[in-house]
Amino acid sequence: MDRIGLREVNATGSTPRNEGTFGTGRPSHPVPRPAPLVGEGLSFTFSPPGRSRKAPAPRKFVFQDVNIQTHPDELVAIVGPTGTGKSTLLRCLGRFLAPATGRVLLQGKEITRPSSRIALIHQSIATFPWMTALENVKLALKCKDISEGESETIARRMLRLVGLQEMAQHYPKEMSGGMRQKIAIARALAAEPAVLLMDEPFVHLDELTAAALRREIYSLVFNPATTLQSVVLVSHNLHEVVELADRVLVMVGSPARIVEEVRITMPHPRSYRDPPFYEYLDHLTGRLEQPSPEVLKA
Numbered sequence: 001m002d003r004i005g006l007r008e009v010n011a012t013g014s015t016p017r018n019e020g021t022f023g024t025g026r027p028s029h030p031v032p033r034p035a036p037l038v039g040e041g042l043s044f045t046f047s048p049p050g051r052s053r054k055a056p057a058p059r060k061f062v063f064q065d066v067n068i069q070t071h072p073d074e075l076v077a078i079v080g081p082t083g084t085g086k087s088t089l090l091r092c093l094g095r096f097l098a099p100a101t102g103r104v105l106l107q108g109k110e111i112t113r114p115s116s117r118i119a120l121i122h123q124s125i126a127t128f129p130w131m132t133a134l135e136n137v138k139l140a141l142k143c144k145d146i147s148e149g150e151s152e153t154i155a156r157r158m159l160r161l162v163g164l165q166e167m168a169q170h171y172p173k174e175m176s177g178g179m180r181q182k183i184a185i186a187r188a189l190a191a192e193p194a195v196l197l198m199d200e201p202f203v204h205l206d207e208l209t210a211a212a213l214r215r216e217i218y219s220l221v222f223n224p225a226t227t228l229q230s231v232v233l234v235s236h237n238l239h240e241v242v243e244l245a246d247r248v249l250v251m252v253g254s255p256a257r258i259v260e261e262v263r264i265t266m267p268h269p270r271s272y273r274d275p276p277f278y279e280y281l282d283h284l285t286g287r288l289e290q291p292s293p294e295v296l297k298a
Contacts (some may be wrong), residue, residue: 003239004289008101012082012148013175014052015072026050032048033059033072034071034105034107034108034213034272035069035070035071035105035107035108036071036072036106036107036110036111036194036195036229036230037068037069037070037093037105037106037118037194037195037230037232037234038068038069038070038104038105038106039067039068039069039089039092039093039103039105039159040064040067040102040103040105041061041065041066041067041102041103042063042065042066042068042089042092042093042099042101042102042104043061043064043065043066043099043100043101043255044061044062044063044085044088044089044092044097044099044100045059045060045062045100046060046062046063048099059100060094060255061100061255062084062085062088062256063084063089063159063251063254063256063257064087064101064254064256064257065101065102065257066089066102066251067258068089068249070195070229070230070231070232070259071209071230072229072230073173073222073230073231074230074231074246074247075218075221075222075231075232075233075244075245075246076230076231076232076233076245076247076248076249077232077233077234077241077244077245077249078090078232078234078248078249078251079234079235079236079238079241079248079249079250079251079284079288080250080251080252080256080288081252081288083254084251084252084253084256085251085256086234086251087123087199087200087234087257088147088233089251090197090199090232090234091120091196092104092122093232094114094115094118094120094197095111095112095113095118096114096120096198100192100237106118106194106195107194107229116132116143116144116191116192117192117193117194117195118154118193118194118195118196118197119188119189119191119193119195119197120188120196120197120199121141121184121185121188121196121197121198121199121201122184122199122274123199123200123201123203123204123205124204125177125180125184126171127182127183127184128172128181128186129144129171129172129173130151130171131171131172132168132169132170132171133164133167133168133169133170133171133172133175133183134152134155134156134159134168134169136172136183136188137155137159137183137186137190138151138152138182138190139184140154140187140188140189140190140191141154141155141186141191143282144191151215155186155189155190156168157225158186158187158189158190159183159186161186161189161220161223161225161226162182162183162185162186162220163173163182164179164182164183164186164215167179176209177204177206177209178205178209178210178212178213181202181205181213181272182213183202185217185220185221188229189221189226189227192226192227193227193228194220194227194228194229194230195228195229195230195231195232196228196230196232197231197232198231198232198233198234199234200236201232201233202214202218202235202237202240203235203236203237210240212248214240214243214244215269217244218244218268218269218270219269223286233245238284238285238288239272239281241284242264242266242270242272242277242280242281242284243270243272243277246263247261247262247263247265248257248262248263248264248284250262250284250287250288252287252288252290260287262280262283264280266280268290280297
């Protein structure tokens with residue numbers, strides 16, 4: 001287990017990171033850049049139905065006091081048992097849902113509503129069947145003040161980035177599930193986000209297609225042709241998490257909290273044939289199989 005980078009979670013939900021410049025001969029104390037995405041003290045609760053204002057029900061938090069911070073060129077994964085609110089947390093980070101407490105900062109500035117600088121890829125493969133691949137990608141540019149020609153140029157560039165430039169005039173029904181998910185990724189990247197949120201993006205693909213897309217995804221999203229600075233992935237597939245993530249945040253409990261961070265130091269691309277791969281996998285599996293503190297107290 002000595003290869004596994006275990007860290008205590010500090011007040012910001014992350015471990016200290018060396019921001020020095022590697023191999024350039026420049027000083028090791030450059031001007032720090034703000035973290036791409038920060039969630040501070042996030043909590044979320046669903047209001048129970050059927051209660052009057054005079055007799056409000058006590059709030060039951062899904063998760064509470066969650067802190068998360070991403071770093072440039074980093075993919076962070078969030079794992080936890082079903083019902084810990086991982087997908088809900090992802091939507092709070094994008095401000096698609098309002099947290100009960102806490103705040104979200106995007107590149108150092110607080111946001112209170114969805115931003116075009118944060119893109120979300122859903123579990124379901126979200127393509128519009130009556131639109132061609134090119135039209136699906138151009139949809140992300142409708143709100144931008146750019147010409148039709150510029151919009152098409154950007155969309156074609158994103159299709160080329162995901163390897164689907166030859167499918168520009170084809171409809172989703174003419175494509176495989178993996179191709180349709182690539183269209184969704186190209187559409188997300190076309191909006192020039194700084195942060196990409198991915199909620200179980202491979203769950204509806206067959207294993208061979210999902211494995212092929214996972215092999216491409218890291219180099220795809222952190223390609224110099226994109227504006228992405230960091231990615232936050234929610235997944236139940238621990239093989240997927242170990243293959244892709246630079247850091248893994250473990251959520252357990254009720255209300256759920258981030259209780260552990262695992263830094264995965266294997267270089268990309270990763271193979272499950274490498275011995276450290278299964279050391280990380282075994283550790284994460286064992287951690288999620290442990291009873292939560294609430295169960296231990298019972």
